[in-house]
Amino acid sequence: MAAGAPRAILVLYMGAPYESDLLATLLRLVEAALDRGHRLVVWTCGGATTVTQRTLGPAKPRNPLAVAQRYPSTARLVKALVDKGAGRLRWYVCRQCLEERGAVEQMAEVTVKAPFHFLPCLDEADVCLSVGVK
Amino acid sequence: MDLYLLVETRSDRESLEVAGFLETAARLTDDGHAVELFLVQNAVLLARRGASPELEALIARAGVRVFVDGFSAAARGLPPASVLPGVETAGMDTLVDRLVADGVKPIWH
Numbered sequence: 001m002a003a004g005a006p007r008a009i010l011v012l013y014m015g016a017p018y019e020s021d022l023l024a025t026l027l028r029l030v031e032a033a034l035d036r037g038h039r040l041v042v043w044t045c046g047g048a049t050t051v052t053q054r055t056l057g058p059a060k061p062r063n064p065l066a067v068a069q070r071y072p073s074t075a076r077l078v079k080a081l082v083d084k085g086a087g088r089l090r091w092y093v094c095r096q097c098l099e100e101r102g103a104v105e106q107m108a109e110v111t112v113k114a115p116f117h118f119l120p121c122l123d124e125a126d127v128c129l130s131v132g133v134k
Numbered sequence: 135m136d137l138y139l140l141v142e143t144r145s146d147r148e149s150l151e152v153a154g155f156l157e158t159a160a161r162l163t164d165d166g167h168a169v170e171l172f173l174v175q176n177a178v179l180l181a182r183r184g185a186s187p188e189l190e191a192l193i194a195r196a197g198v199r200v201f202v203d204g205f206s207a208a209a210r211g212l213p214p215a216s217v218l219p220g221v222e223t224a225g226m227d228t229l230v231d232r233l234v235a236d237g238v239k240p241i242w243h
Contacts, residue, residue, distance in 0.1 A: 032226035127234055
């Protein structure tokens with residue numbers, strides 16, 4: 001493939017969303033890749049399946065120290081990226097992991113997948129990056 | 135010779151594995167591979183002058199490039215002047231470009 005050509009990037013995102021800056025880094029990485037014209041699949045496993053719950057709504061609970069300020073929820077941020085990608089970003093959520101965590105109400109912009117669907121995603125990708133736990 | 139993209143997210147104060155990750159980078163260069171180390175999140179603290187002799191030794195090796203995420207550095211009050219010579223300040227666009235480079239082998243820690 002020619003240098004600079006759009007690539008298919010697979011990101012496996014695992015782990016709890018709030019124990020580090022990882023989610024913010026991931027979202028920045030995805031946005032930068034979209035801006036570069038690449039196609040992405042983000043496959044979430046484990047605690048990462050909770051960031052796209054429909055029940056999170058568009059905004060986080062109000063901050064008592066700044067009640068006038070609203071901050072977007074993780075679901076809202078992912079939706080914005082999926083919208084921006086216009087078909088170039090697919091966000092998959094592992095069914096096994098979300099059911100284990102009771103995160104069964106997922107937002108419409110993501111797709112719930114059985115674990116064995118991960119292998120075809122791996123086959124289709126030009127490059128794979130596993131982020132999160134280990 | 136292969137090209138390894140190593141992404142470190144933790145500081146050596148929060149994980150003893152960081153030292154092992156830097157050692158892995160050094161061993162890869164010993165074996166003749168090229169290494170690009172991208173420091174992001176708390177790992178940017180490694181790039182402060184005097185913070186990590188292991189990182190300084192790694193920078194001095196041939197075939198090694200070290201990047202520090204400018205956003206993470208700014209969020210931790212790390213001014214560019216305090217970063218080790220030889221470390222390149224970069225953003226996510228650079229990480230994406232390195233990630234899709236031909237033949238790259240990325241490892242996230």
